[in-house]
Amino acid sequence: MIDCAEGTQVQLRKNKIRFSKINHIFISHLHGDHFFGLIGLVSTFTLLNRTTDLHIYGPKGIQEIIKLQLRLSNSWTNYGLFFHELESKESEVIFEDEKVLVKTIPLKHRVYTNGFLFQEKTGERKLNLDAVQNYEIDTCYYQKIKNGNDITLEDGRIIKNDELTFDPIPAKNYAFCSDTAYDESIIPIIKNIDVLYHESTFLQSEENLAKKTLHSTAKEAATIALKSNAKQLILGHYSTRYENIDLFKEEAKSIFPEVYLANDGKSFEF
Ligand SMILES: [Zn+2]
Numbered sequence: 200m201i202d203c204a205e206g207t208q209v210q211l212r213k214n215k216i217r218f219s220k221i222n223h224i225f226i227s228h229l230h231g232d233h234f235f236g237l238i239g240l241v242s243t244f245t246l247l248n249r250t251t252d253l254h255i256y257g258p259k260g261i262q263e264i265i266k267l268q269l270r271l272s273n274s275w276t277n278y279g280l281f282f283h284e285l286e287s288k289e290s291e292v293i294f295e296d297e298k299v300l301v302k303t304i305p306l307k308h309r310v311y312t313n314g315f316l317f318q319e320k321t322g323e324r325k326l327n328l329d330a331v332q333n334y335e336i337d338t339c340y341y342q343k344i345k346n347g348n349d350i351t352l353e354d355g356r357i358i359k360n361d362e363l364t365f366d367p368i369p370a371k372n373y374a375f376c377s378d379t380a381y382d383e384s385i386i387p388i389i390k391n392i393d394v395l396y397h398e399s400t401f402l403q404s405e406e407n408l409a410k411k412t413l414h415s416t417a418k419e420a421a422t423i424a425l426k427s428n429a430k431q432l433i434l435g436h437y438s439t440r441y442e443n444i445d446l447f448k449e450e451a452k453s454i455f456p457e458v459y460l461a462n463d464g465k466s467f468e469f
């Protein structure tokens with residue numbers, strides 16, 4: 200999960216997302232609209248008898264805040280709660296398993312802030328069943344083939360892997376950038392991204408406010424998407440001053456074609 204604002208638990212329930220699926224929480228920065236729901240969620244996990252470890256990644260100080268709240272309310276967790284505090288101004292790898300790699304995207308905001316880049320790893324090759332059966336290859340070699348190896352038949356013939364497999368589903372990547380002023384220094388980190396979420400608190404008509412508060416406009420978000428050669432852009436974090444969020448899409452589309460609007464409970468498939 201990325202960020203945990205007030206109301207997160209309500210939204211999880213409303214959207215039927217199982218609490219137990221959440222094992223890693225990435226907090227971009229310590230403004231309330233990005234983490235004031237965290238202590239509530241941490242406590243609820245205890246009530247739900249969670250036993251699985253929970254990992255929280257966020258700016259230095261997040262451990263102190265959560266632990267202080269737990270201590271003064273005489274609360275505790277009956278699961279392992281691990282903090283990974285961030286303070287680097289350079290992009291760094293903060294999580295990796297066999298499926299995904301997570302890197303920070305240092306952002307420019309009023310307090311120390313990171314976006315997060317999620318890089319899926321390429322999966323194993325897909326078995327061409329017709330081909331392997333044709334060569335009467337024993338099933339015990341299937342995993343070896345899926346890992347990309349050639350196969351030597353009993354008669355000594357070597358069968359090249361590309362004859363026995365299809366390319367795996369291409370790995371996708373996703374970048375989450377909120378909150379931030381317009382900042383071209385993130386472009387090398389998110390180059391060729393499949394899906395870019397970029398905040399657009401304001402429209403270009405409020406450009407001065409965006410500059411003052413270190414937020415972005417829809418046009419600026421679209422410019423980052425264009426310059427980083429993103430495939431799709433999702434906008435969000437709209438100021439409540441605007442009644443019609445379609446204006447954000449319109450403005451961004453004048454710069455970059457593939458624009459989607461994030462909203463409460465909305466999900467996207469790519
Ligand atoms: Zn903020």
Ligand SMILES: [Zn+2]
Pocket residue numbers: 230232233378436
């Ligand atoms: Zn915010």
